[in-house]
Amino acid sequence: MTDAIHDDFETLTSERLQSLFDASDYVAEDEITTTVLLALKLGRPLLVEGEPGAGKTELAKVLAAGFDTDLVRLQCYEGLAAESALYEWNYTKQLLAVQSGRDGDERSVFTEEYLLERPLLRALHHDGERPPVLLIDEVDRADEEFEALLLEVLSDFQVSIPELGTVDADTAPIVIITSNRTRGLSDALKRRCLYLHVEPPSFEKERAIVRRKVPELDDAVVAAVCGVTERLREESLLKPPGVAETLDWARALTALDGVPTDGDQPLTATDVRTTLGCLLKEVEDVERIDDETMSALLSAAETPRE
Amino acid sequence: MTDMSPEPDPGLDPGDGDGTSHPLDATRRVRSALVRFVGALRTAGVEVPADGSLVAAEVLAVVGFDDEDEARTALRAALVSNPADAATFDRLFDRFWRQVTDAVDDPAGGVDTASLDGGFASDVAGDDAQTDRGADDARDPGDDRRSSVSRRLGGADASETAGGDAGTRARFSPNAPSDRVETDPLGASAVADPAPAVRALTDAIASLPGRRQAPASEGRPDVRRAMRQTHATGGVVMEVPQRARRPDAVRGLVLVDVSRSVLDIVDRGFLVRMLRVLTDEWRTARTFLFDTDVTEVTTALQAASPDATLREFDRLEAAWGGGTRIGHALTAIRDRAPDAVDRETVLLVVSDGLETGDLSGLEAGMTWLDRRARRVFWLNPLAASTAYEPACRGMVTALPHVDGLFAFAEPADLFDMARQLRHRQRPVGYEHDWRRTDR
Numbered sequence: 144m145t146d147a148i149h150d151d152f153e154t155l156t157s158e159r160l161q162s163l164f165d166a167s168d169y170v171a172e173d174e175i176t177t178t179v180l181l182a183l184k185l186g187r188p189l190l191v192e193g194e195p196g197a198g199k200t201e202l203a204k205v206l207a208a209g210f211d212t213d214l215v216r217l218q219c220y221e222g223l224a225a226e227s228a229l230y231e232w233n234y235t236k237q238l239l240a241v242q243s244g245r246d247g248d249e250r251s252v253f254t255e256e257y258l259l260e261r262p263l264l265r266a267l268h269h270d271g272e273r274p275p276v277l278l279i280d281e282v283d284r285a286d287e288e289f290e291a292l293l294l295e296v297l298s299d300f301q302v303s304i305p306e307l308g309t310v311d312a313d314t315a316p317i318v319i320i321t322s323n324r325t326r327g328l329s330d331a332l333k334r335r336c337l338y339l340h341v342e343p344p345s346f347e348k349e350r351a352i353v354r355r356k357v358p359e360l361d362d363a364v365v366a367a368v369c370g371v372t373e374r375l376r377e378e379s380l381l382k383p384p385g386v387a388e389t390l391d392w393a394r395a396l397t398a399l400d401g402v403p404t405d406g407d408q409p410l411t412a413t414d415v416r417t418t419l420g421c422l423l424k425e426v427e428d429v430e431r432i433d434d435e436t437m438s439a440l441l442s443a444a445e446t447p448r449e
Numbered sequence: 450m451t452d453m454s455p456e457p458d459p460g461l462d463p464g465d466g467d468g469t470s471h472p473l474d475a476t477r478r479v480r481s482a483l484v485r486f487v488g489a490l491r492t493a494g495v496e497v498p499a500d501g502s503l504v505a506a507e508v509l510a511v512v513g514f515d516d517e518d519e520a521r522t523a524l525r526a527a528l529v530s531n532p533a534d535a536a537t538f539d540r541l542f543d544r545f546w547r548q549v550t551d552a553v554d555d556p557a558g559g560v561d562t563a564s565l566d567g568g569f570a571s572d573v574a575g576d577d578a579q580t581d582r583g584a585d586d587a588r589d590p591g592d593d594r595r596s597s598v599s600r601r602l603g604g605a606d607a608s609e610t611a612g613g614d615a616g617t618r619a620r621f622s623p624n625a626p627s628d629r630v631e632t633d634p635l636g637a638s639a640v641a642d643p644a645p646a647v648r649a650l651t652d653a654i655a656s657l658p659g660r661r662q663a664p665a666s667e668g669r670p671d672v673r674r675a676m677r678q679t680h681a682t683g684g685v686v687m688e689v690p691q692r693a694r695r696p697d698a699v700r701g702l703v704l705v706d707v708s709r710s711v712l713d714i715v716d717r718g719f720l721v722r723m724l725r726v727l728t729d730e731w732r733t734a735r736t737f738l739f740d741t742d743v744t745e746v747t748t749a750l751q752a753a754s755p756d757a758t759l760r761e762f763d764r765l766e767a768a769w770g771g772g773t774r775i776g777h778a779l780t781a782i783r784d785r786a787p788d789a790v791d792r793e794t795v796l797l798v799v800s801d802g803l804e805t806g807d808l809s810g811l812e813a814g815m816t817w818l819d820r821r822a823r824r825v826f827w828l829n830p831l832a833a834s835t836a837y838e839p840a841c842r843g844m845v846t847a848l849p850h851v852d853g854l855f856a857f858a859e860p861a862d863l864f865d866m867a868r869q870l871r872h873r874q875r876p877v878g879y880e881h882d883w884r885r886t887d888r
Contacts, residue, residue: 157519177512177519178526184511187504190530222693226669234670238679238686283792325821326791333530334498337508340532379809379816427849 151273152183163209168355169201170348178339179206188297188318190333193341196385198352199321203278206317212273215316217262219285225292229302231259253306263296267312277316282332283325290332293320297335344386346373352386357393367410367444368393372422374443378436381425392421410444412437478552483509486545487528493541495534501527514553517546533787643723646863651730653867654795654824655696668693698732700793702822704782706800708740708773714801714830715858721758723863725750727797735789738762739778745786774806775843779814796822799857801831804843812846819850826866828857832879853877856884 157176160183164171171179179202182189191199207214217228225231237252244250260268266277279293296302300312320336322328344352349369353360360368372389384392395418415437423429432440487502498504508523521542529538664671671692679686703724728734728750735747749761775798782789790796796818804811818825827847831837833856839848848854855866856879869877879885 173518174522177522181508181511181523181526185507192532222667224669234672234675234689235686238675238689242684242686326793327788328530330496330498334500336530337504337526338530339526340535379813381816381820 152186155180155183164205167205167208169198169205170352170355171202172348175202175339175341178337182337183317185337186315188320188336189339190320190322190328190336191339191341192322192324194343194383194385195323196387197341197343198386199319199341200278200280203276203280203319203321206319207276210273210276210317212317213269213271213275214278215262215266215269215275216278216280219279219281219283219289221284221286223285223289226261228261228263228289229292229296230261230264230304232306233257233259255307258304258307263293264302264310266316267296267300267302267310269312269314269316271314274314275316277318279318279320281323282320283322283328287326287329290329294331294335297332343376346370349373349386349389353389353393356390357397359397360393364396364410365393368396370443370446371410371415371440374440375422378428378431380423380428380431382423382428384422388422388424392418395421410441412441415440475552479549480506482545482548482552486541489541490528490534490538493537495529495537496531497528498530504528514549520546520549641860643719643860643863644726646860646867647723647726647730649867650863650870651699652697653870654826655699661695661697662692663695665691665693667691699730699734699795700791701727701731701734701795701797702790703727703734703736703797704778704799705736705738706740706773706775706778706798707738708801708803710773710803711799711801711830714833715799718755719859720799721755723860725755725758735786737778737782739775739781741774741777743778743781743785773800773803773843775800775802775804775847776806776808776810776812776814779818780810783814783817790818790821792821792823794822796825797828798825798847798851799828799830800843801829802827802839802841802844802847804841804846808842808846811843815847815850824852825850827851827854828862828866829854829879830857832856832882833858833862833884835884837879854879856882 157173157180160180161171161176164176179189181187191202193199203216204214232253237257240250240252240257263277266275269275282290282293297318300315302310304310320332346369349372350365353365353369354362357365368389372384372392376383396414399418416432419429419432423432483505484502487497487505490497490501504527505524508527509520512519512523514520521539524542525535525538529535664674668691671690674690674692675686675688678688678690705720705724724736724746728736728747734750735745736750738744738746744762744765746758746762746765749758749765752758752761815825827844829837829839829844832839832854837856839845839854844854853866853870855869855877856862861883865883866877869875869881875881
């Protein structure tokens with residue numbers, strides 16, 4: 144089944160994939176491109192780990208947009224169970240059917256009519272021309288027991304429903320699983336996936352991302368913005384800023400009157416302090432930015448970088 | 450270790466990369482190199498899946514042999530699932546790649562008989578040997594005094610037996626060497642059995658679902674209950690009640706400061722027994738002892754008796770009675786066991802907070818724990834005094850990152866901690882404990 148499904152990806156090349164990323168303004172190093180290409184060619188799920196804001200979820204969105212297909216997203220959370228991820232029987236409808244059928248209607252209430260499809264089953268039942276991208280987001284937030292539910296889906300692209308039978312995928316989805324590493328994942332889950340660890344962005348990568356996403360900002364200001372966030376990550380913060388925060392901050396600077404965006408004037412302490420809420424989301428972290436730290440941040444902003 | 454890896458894909462052909470055909474020998478040599486590479490990774494401690502060789506062969510077949518970086522990335526994606534293993538992978542990959550290029554360049558070349566493992570063993574051992582040497586170098590020259598020094602440990606029956614140079618050593622010195630754990634039988638402790646108190650604490654902080662079900666606002670439909678309720682409504686289903694598994698288990702990480710300043714206050718028998726009960730009661734409880742050094746003692750705490758635990762401590766070369774370097778301990782745990790704490794983990798730190806090391810290390814470590822752990826509780830023996838205030842620099846640094854600072858000297862403190870934590874809406878901490886409120 145896997146061979147047939149992934150025939151489309153047989154001819155896919157790194158260059159084509161890279162151009163797909165470029166078209167979506169997604170900055171991907173060779174390591175990301177190669178690993179995604181392998182996952183597509185081999186038809187294996189891709190487990191992407193890294194710090195929050197590193198672009199893991201964005202990767203799935205970019206793939207869905209690039210291949211012009213649907214994105215089926217399962218956002219994981221503590222307590223997530225099969226009823227919310229795989230399928231659920233419509234109990235109310237079943238009970239009503241049982242009650243209304245007391246006069247001799249013996250039809251089963253365990254048919255597709257009473258089945259509520261949840262994201263995993265919906266991804267397997269997808270009837271589009273191209274396989275959908277199934278994003279299982281932040282799997283580390285779900286309980287360990289939930290991982291067991293994923294195993295059958297990830298290895299065989301099928302779901303066994305005891306009352307109904309086995310539901311196979313007509314077209315196996317492209318599966319991207321993300322994790323913030325707030326807990327270790329089981330070996331069984333890892334074994335079924337290719338693995339990609341997205342490192343926190345280097346200064347150069349972050350600058351390239353901001354340039355693409357916020358083109359109205361001058362290059363010198365982009366360098367200053369990335370210099371500040373890079374320096375900020377060296378502090379012991381409860382929530383260090385990710386790329387998403389850097390982009391928020393860059394956009395905030397362009398939106399505010401009086402903040403230099405053309406590179407002629409340097410960022411000031413007031414500019415940084417009034418917009419700090421874009422970068423830091425914990426009051427303890429904001430309170431850490433005293434005058435000394437602020438000087439260090441401004442110094443990092445002014446450091447010339449090539 | 451015997452390599453149980455299955456034979457890789459027989460279609461693995463190094464000739465694919467440049468479009469030329471090589472003798473079968475080249476394929477065999479690449480295949481062997483790959484299996485040895487996977488085996489070497491396992492030997493070096495990298496967690497490679499059981500079918501790692503097969504997947505590695507598959508990805509190599511896709512990317513070919515033209516580009517080393519591409520092959521490295523592909524194999525890393527197939528074989529490594531822990532960022533901490535990346536350095537080991539890169540080191541061993543270099544040798545693997547040399548063997549592959551040799552096989553491609555000289556397909557008729559003979560098998561390297563100098564080393565049947567392809568030379569990986571020296572790479573793996575080299576790293577270990579280096580680590581060992583580093584550890585030896587870093588070892589305090591006072592280590593050889595450990596086994597000969599006996600000192601007073603807190604406890605009602607402890608007597609002053611200091612000998613050798615211990616009597617002249619400054620107490621609480623940051624440079625004070627650790628002593629080997631005494632393996633003398635613990636005997637009867639003056640402090641009560643900690644088991645009931647630990648169980649009360651476990652109930653209060655349990656967060657992992659157990660086997661029992663209870664009504665819940667969100668969970669699985671309770672169909673039986675729904676059917677029973679329809680008797681009161683003439684058979685009409687008004688709502689489908691839910692049920693969920695009741696939390697009754699704890700996953701914990703316990704960091705115990707066994708510096709001299711703590712052991713002079715906390716009864717040694719009480720401490721060991723409490724840790725053993727924690728290990729018993731909690732679903733998992735990884736435990737580390739630290740003073741100037743860090744030792745994991747989780748398995749030692751599962752020994753048959755408290756005295757057997759002490760003997761295990763001795764076997765593990767656990768030491769106690771030195772200065773307090775909490776920041777160093779947190780850094781070491783972060784490096785050695787990053788998975789020991791996750792978002793389900795409740796962290797217990799038993800320490801007086803009298804940090805003698807670098808405060809930036811303590812702050813970075815506490816920030817990491819605060820970010821990862823479910824809850825962080827600090828048990829401070831000094832807080833058993835009603836005059837105590839957390840004014841020392843270690844506690845001042847750590848306090849913003851803890852969910853509660855409690856006294857820790859006897860089982861009553863654990864009971865009181867459990868009592869406070871059961872009332873979720875009220876403030877908790879040493880300032881609300883029984884010593885201060887029962888007056």
